[in-house]
Each structure stands twice: as C-alpha cells, then as structure tokens.
Amino acid sequence: MARPRTRRRLAARLRNPQCRNRSHRNHAGSRTVTPTDSKFEVAVLGAGIAGSTLAAILARHEVKVLLIDSGTHPRFAIGESTIPYATSTMHVLAERYRVPELAPLSNFKDTATHVSTMCGQKQNFGFVYHEPDAPPAAEKANQVMVPIWWRTEAHWFRQDIDTYVFNQAVRYGAVPRLNTCISDIGVDPHSGAELRTSSGETFTAEYLVDATGFRSVLAERFGLREVPTRARTHSRSLFTHMIGVEPYDDVAPLRYGQPSRWHDGTLHHVFDGGWLWVIPFDNHDSSKNPLCSVGLTLTGAAALADREAPDKEFADFLRRFPAVAEQFRTAKAVRPWVSTGRLQYSATDTVGDRFCLTAQSAGAVDALFSRGLANSFQTVNALAWRLIAAAREKDWSTERFVGVDAIQQRMFDMHDDLAYSSYVAFRDYDLWNVMIRVWDTFNFYTEAALAHTFSRYQTTGDDELFRTHERLDSGLAAMMRELLATARTTCEAVDRGELTPGDAAATLRAHLEQGRFWPTYMPQGKPDTRYFYTNPDLTTQFMYWTRTEAPQRIREYFA
Ligand SMILES: Cc1cc2nc3c(=O)[nH]c(=O)nc-3n(C[C@H](O)[C@H](O)[C@H](O)COP(=O)(O)OP(=O)(O)OC[C@H]3O[C@@H](n4cnc5c(N)ncnc54)[C@H](O)[C@@H]3O)c2cc1C
Known part of the structure; x- marks a missing residue:
C-alpha cells in the first residue's frame, strides 16, 4: 500500500x-546550455x-x-x-x-x-572465520562458488x-x-x-x-x-585501495581445501564484531590493476566507540588477527583511508x-x-x-x-x-554456518526468479512479465520474506539473551529443512557441506526438481 x-x-x-569553495565558473560538459x-x-x-x-x-x-x-x-x-x-x-x-x-x-x-x-574477477564468495589471537580452523570456512561455466562476477x-x-x-x-x-x-x-x-x-x-x-x-x-x-544493523566502515596485498591462499597458515582460490573472489574475513573485505582487482591475467580494495566493517561496541585514525585502527585490527595480517605484510594504502560514520x-x-x-x-x-x-x-x-x-x-x-x-x-x-x-551470527561459527545458508538460499532464488522472468521475456517480448516480477507477490517471494523474517526474529532472540547461538542455529536449520528449499543432493541441502559448488549436470537435475518435486510455491514460480 x-x-x-x-x-x-x-x-x-x-x-x-562540495560546492563551498568552488569558483562560480562552470566547467560542465562540452555543451553550452542556452x-x-x-x-x-x-x-x-x-x-x-x-x-x-x-x-x-x-x-x-x-x-x-x-x-x-x-x-x-x-x-x-x-x-x-x-x-x-x-x-x-x-x-x-x-x-x-x-x-x-x-x-x-x-x-x-x-x-x-x-x-x-x-x-578483477569474482569467481567465489569466500568467508573465513577468525577468533582473536587464535589460529584459524580449516573447518570454519565457507565458500560459495560462482561456477565458471555459469558466469564470472566482477570486482x-x-x-x-x-x-x-x-x-x-x-x-x-x-x-x-x-x-x-x-x-x-x-x-x-x-x-x-x-x-x-x-x-x-x-x-x-x-x-x-x-x-x-x-x-x-x-x-x-x-x-x-x-x-x-x-x-537494526548498526555498523561503520573504514576502507581504502592497497597495493602489495598477498593472496590469502599464499600466506594462510593452513590448507582449507576449498574449491576456488580465495583470491579469485571476494574474501570476507569474518569475526565476532565485524568483517574485513578483500576485493582484488589484480586477480586475472587480463587485469592491469595491481590494487585490492580493503575495508573493515565493525559492529557492536566498536561501531559506537570513539575512532582512532583509520590506518591505526586497521593496524590494531591486524595485531588481533595475525593470520589476516600475513596478507598485509607488504601492503600499502595508495589513497587515504575513508572512515565512515554509521552506514545505515x-x-x-x-x-x-x-x-x-x-x-x-x-x-x-x-x-x-x-x-x-x-x-x-x-x-x-x-x-x-x-x-x-x-x-x-x-x-x-x-x-x-x-x-x-x-x-x-x-x-x-x-x-x-x-x-x-x-552480525549476530558472527558471534558463533555454528550459527554463522547456518546463516550463510539462509543468505545463499535468498541470493540464489531471488536471482533465479529474475533470470526466469528474463528468459520468458526473451522468448515472448512481453514487458508485463517484468512489471509482475517487480511486485514480488509470488509464493516464492513470500517464502524468501518468511525465511529472512525467521532469521531476524531468531537472531533478535539471541541478541536479547533469550536463545543460545546453538539453539538459534538449530531453529534456522529446521526452517531450512522444513521449507525444503534444496533437494538433499545439492550442497546447500547437506548440513556438513561448507563449500557450495555445482556442476552443469547437478544444476540441470536441480532445475528439473524446481519444476517437479520442489515445494508448491517454488514449483509454481518455475513451472
Ligand atoms: C563501504 C561501502 C561498501 C560498499 N560495497 C559494495 C559492494 O561491494 N557491492 C555493491 O553492490 N555495493 C556496495 N556498496 C554500495 C554502493 O556503493 C552503492 O550501491 C553505489 O555506489 C550507488 O551508486 P549511486 O550512483 O547511487 O551513488 P554514488 O556512487 O554515491 O553517486 C552519487 C553521485 O552524486 C553526486 N552528488 C552527490 N551530492 C551531489 C549534489 N549535491 N549535487 C550534485 N551531485 C551530487 C556525487 O558526486 C556522485 O557522483 C557499498 C557501500 C559502502 C558505503
């Protein structure tokens, strides 16, 4: 309404x-406006x-x-x-x-x-979980691959x-x-x-x-x-572009066994209280750009705290996370850090x-x-x-x-x-490991719905399809809203101290299972799988499932 x-x-x-000290002379585009x-x-x-x-x-x-x-x-x-x-x-x-x-x-x-x-190329979304002053653990890492046979996202x-x-x-x-x-x-x-x-x-x-x-x-x-x-989110960021950032793959203290190099995608170093992004522009043969975008986003007390100079704040962060620091041994900012206030x-x-x-x-x-x-x-x-x-x-x-x-x-x-x-889930890896599935489910189905509409448009040329799609009044869209609302209310209960992270993880896992968003042969449908990668055959099988055996609201959309 x-x-x-x-x-x-x-x-x-x-x-x-921005305009305060500017001369009144106009340097606008080539055209003189009469x-x-x-x-x-x-x-x-x-x-x-x-x-x-x-x-x-x-x-x-x-x-x-x-x-x-x-x-x-x-x-x-x-x-x-x-x-x-x-x-x-x-x-x-x-x-x-x-x-x-x-x-x-x-x-x-x-x-x-x-x-x-x-x-740069983005062949994966990588998430490596860290605890302060502790070595990272191989079983606390996740990766969602963007399969190269499907597409390559970009930095x-x-x-x-x-x-x-x-x-x-x-x-x-x-x-x-x-x-x-x-x-x-x-x-x-x-x-x-x-x-x-x-x-x-x-x-x-x-x-x-x-x-x-x-x-x-x-x-x-x-x-x-x-x-x-x-x-409800409360966070702030500091970011810059750096030269000399080492690929995490080359300096990590352990082998994770993930399907795609961390450096071939957007790497999120996740910890209780925030996350650090590493977005390489230098990760493809065709790229002539030696830089990486680097940004630290903080929530909780750190988001409210008085701020140090951002370069100092970043250095302090690296001291708490030595495994991450290895990536930045020789890195230098090529432009001044930007330190934001609250992002929301x-x-x-x-x-x-x-x-x-x-x-x-x-x-x-x-x-x-x-x-x-x-x-x-x-x-x-x-x-x-x-x-x-x-x-x-x-x-x-x-x-x-x-x-x-x-x-x-x-x-x-x-x-x-x-x-x-x-951000609530960052407090506990088990909860975060489930929250990643919530995000991936949302991410996948919202894009798949758009792609489905687009492919029907390409066949029919009917613009009304997009107007229907943007209203998001399908059963599938309702499923997505319910999923996110469940995640939010569950995490709010954790925030209020009414639910342990372990119980919250169980609640969300149950919602995902009962919702039958994924058939059990898909990596997202397997509770122990942390690296999500599909091949063309599996994807074809899955797409068939969305039209035949999936829950009604999914079937209706892709029929
Ligand atoms: C820290 C951070 C990280 C982000 N990372 C990602 C990411 O990885 N992926 C992603 O998809 N999105 C990301 N975003 C969001 C992304 O930055 C925005 O979605 C995107 O830049 C929006 O583009 P825009 O053209 O709307 O705004 P902008 O790029 O901000 O452009 C606004 C334009 O308006 C002009 N302008 C401003 N004031 C005036 C004025 N008074 N008069 C005339 N012109 C004016 C500016 O000069 C500028 O050219 C991030 C945002 C933040 C804050």
Whole structure:
C-alpha cells in the first residue's frame, strides 16, 4: 500500500559542502546550455552509476534528460563487488531498454574486453572465520562458488565503470553538467522542479530524480530521512585501495581445501564484531590493476566507540588477527583511508510529487553481501519504464511512481534482515554456518526468479512479465520474506539473551529443512557441506526438481 502523502511545494537553499569553495565558473560538459536548452523532462541529480544508467536509458528513449553532478568523472567510488542479481539486472536493463552498451557490464569477461582492464574477477564468495589471537580452523570456512561455466562476477574498478556509463548517457543525448553545484531547488507538484546552479543558471524539469547517494539532496533537505533509522544493523566502515596485498591462499597458515582460490573472489574475513573485505582487482591475467580494495566493517561496541585514525585502527585490527595480517605484510594504502560514520540510513518516503530517490539516496544498510548495486539497478529498472511512459503521456502523477517506493522499502528491509542476522551470527561459527545458508538460499532464488522472468521475456517480448516480477507477490517471494523474517526474529532472540547461538542455529536449520528449499543432493541441502559448488549436470537435475518435486510455491514460480 502506498503511504499517504501531502502535496507540497518543496524549496530550499542548498548548502553542499562540495560546492563551498568552488569558483562560480562552470566547467560542465562540452555543451553550452542556452536558455532554450534549460527545459527538461527529467533532471537527474547525481551522475554516479545509478543516475548515469537511468539517464542513458531515458535518453535512449528520447526523454529529454539533464544529468547534473557536483563532481566529475573519473572519480573514486565505493561498491566494487558485484553479485548475480546486480549483473543480471544490468543485462535486463540492456535488453529491456535496448541499451546494448550496458550489456558488457553483465559479466566480467565482457567488462574486461569492452569497458576496463582495471577490474578483477569474482569467481567465489569466500568467508573465513577468525577468533582473536587464535589460529584459524580449516573447518570454519565457507565458500560459495560462482561456477565458471555459469558466469564470472566482477570486482569493478568503479572510476572506470562509472565513467563508461556516464559517457554512454551523454552519447545517447543526456545533457551533462559536471562540476555543477545546485544552490536552490524547488519542486512544485503541478509544474515540476526548478534547479538553480551556483553559477546562476536555472533549469526546469517535469520530474526530478535524486541519485546523489548518501548525502541525498532531497532526503536531507526536505526531511525525508527516517530518524532514527529503522535499520537494526548498526555498523561503520573504514576502507581504502592497497597495493602489495598477498593472496590469502599464499600466506594462510593452513590448507582449507576449498574449491576456488580465495583470491579469485571476494574474501570476507569474518569475526565476532565485524568483517574485513578483500576485493582484488589484480586477480586475472587480463587485469592491469595491481590494487585490492580493503575495508573493515565493525559492529557492536566498536561501531559506537570513539575512532582512532583509520590506518591505526586497521593496524590494531591486524595485531588481533595475525593470520589476516600475513596478507598485509607488504601492503600499502595508495589513497587515504575513508572512515565512515554509521552506514545505515533510511527514508520515510522515497517517492513524492514530481520526484523520486534512487536506492542509495533512499537508504543503505551495509556492504555485507554486496547488495548495493543490485538495489540501485533494481530501482533504475522500476523507475525507467514509468518515466518513459510519463514523458510520453505527459502525466507525472505520483500514483504512477508509488510502486517504486514499495520496492525500495522492501529491498531495504530484506537487506537489513540479512545483515543484522549475520552480525549476530558472527558471534558463533555454528550459527554463522547456518546463516550463510539462509543468505545463499535468498541470493540464489531471488536471482533465479529474475533470470526466469528474463528468459520468458526473451522468448515472448512481453514487458508485463517484468512489471509482475517487480511486485514480488509470488509464493516464492513470500517464502524468501518468511525465511529472512525467521532469521531476524531468531537472531533478535539471541541478541536479547533469550536463545543460545546453538539453539538459534538449530531453529534456522529446521526452517531450512522444513521449507525444503534444496533437494538433499545439492550442497546447500547437506548440513556438513561448507563449500557450495555445482556442476552443469547437478544444476540441470536441480532445475528439473524446481519444476517437479520442489515445494508448491517454488514449483509454481518455475513451472
Ligand atoms: C563501504 C561501502 C561498501 C560498499 N560495497 C559494495 C559492494 O561491494 N557491492 C555493491 O553492490 N555495493 C556496495 N556498496 C554500495 C554502493 O556503493 C552503492 O550501491 C553505489 O555506489 C550507488 O551508486 P549511486 O550512483 O547511487 O551513488 P554514488 O556512487 O554515491 O553517486 C552519487 C553521485 O552524486 C553526486 N552528488 C552527490 N551530492 C551531489 C549534489 N549535491 N549535487 C550534485 N551531485 C551530487 C556525487 O558526486 C556522485 O557522483 C557499498 C557501500 C559502502 C558505503
């Protein structure tokens, strides 16, 4: 149900810290904007990957788009590890909206060939569990392989990827205004948005999309932030890019026997209180990038504590975990560490009269499980067809967009359930070992559902299939929500001290078994298997199972 909204005129004088010391001279894209160029159908504020992807699609469909950013390209951006849902959605965007230039971003090989030689491959999600001042144990490690015969995910060197997508938006006709600071903004429910730049130019647009990310102009200036956030997850991060990071495979004090090299994927060093990501860009023959993205995310008391300088905090962390430290013996940061405040924020409304926030502007949960890009592209997918139709029909009524709010709020809550439950599970390996199965089950079925819809679309060309899919009202989607809700309530009981981690693990294991998400021959269906890898034959057998013997709600979806 859409929330009731008041119709209002929003206006504010903006104080963007990025703009404060900037000269009023405009360094925007090559095009000089004349007064007749100042009227647009859609203004996209924020030319990051979400804003640029949306602008490319809209411009491709002859919507008159303005794409404004206070910064420029190329520039550093975080959010580097892709997941199948993100890249599959990118593939959907490329075909559904006929923007073939987006297709190379749907798999590592094409990205490396057509977009950038600075990205890494992601052939697995690796999780190695650590206890402070104790050697790691071989039986406390998990890996979910992305089978090479199926696909290869990527470690995006974002400055290249974002520049590429931005350039495509401009190529299709979006009018770029980089290095452009907005000093005043007005949104009128009847006439749309008016944007004034600090250099004195004025732009109008029928509709305003705020893709400015965590400093969302509209959310923060017009009071859309939920205070306090409803997120249960509470964490903060420090991150940088490093050179000289040793592959964990080469320095680990023991052999784990996992199917894929840790360094060929995104490695999560997990411990009670947080996790460390290692995202190599240097892990493929085609890569010319010697760097790794490294980030430490902390929860609990450490998330609240006064912070030391991030390099010192990282060094302290390494002292507590000597096995992890081996990876960083010769590593050096090549750019200053970024130390964030609390990562979580949310919005009461992500859609209003004549405006919409994209996913990262609306809210964020955590880097854990790399869901940010997936959420961003899902929002773009839901927003693009609505905006194209609104521009064609000259009808920008809010009712057309409320579905986007429902999608974004749901994405936020599901990610929060996953991240919150995982942080609780980090306290005890047995619980974490089950929580990984919860995440993998969710991860697998949500992507499989999208892939199924996409394949039917490719056969029929029926766009309605995507509109049905985005409503997430299938029995399968309900199963996923129930699974995450069970994980959350179980972990909340652990948090309150009402349940031991062992009992919580048993509860979740029972839910997975009773739900029959997996046949027993699949690795996820075997309680003792910690490395999930399937071959094509097993996968074919499994896909047949989803149509024949699986529980009804799974069968119905894939029939
Ligand atoms: C620590 C961390 C780790 C993450 N790791 C992952 C990961 O591994 N995988 C994953 O999928 N996601 C990850 N994410 C999420 C990911 O970063 C986001 O999903 C993604 O970057 C969102 O892209 P965007 O274009 O919406 O926002 P951004 O990339 O933030 O782009 C926003 C743009 O708006 C511009 N802007 C800002 N303010 C203004 C203004 N006032 N006026 C004009 N322009 C403005 C900025 O210059 C920028 O270009 C991570 C997030 C964090 C915080």
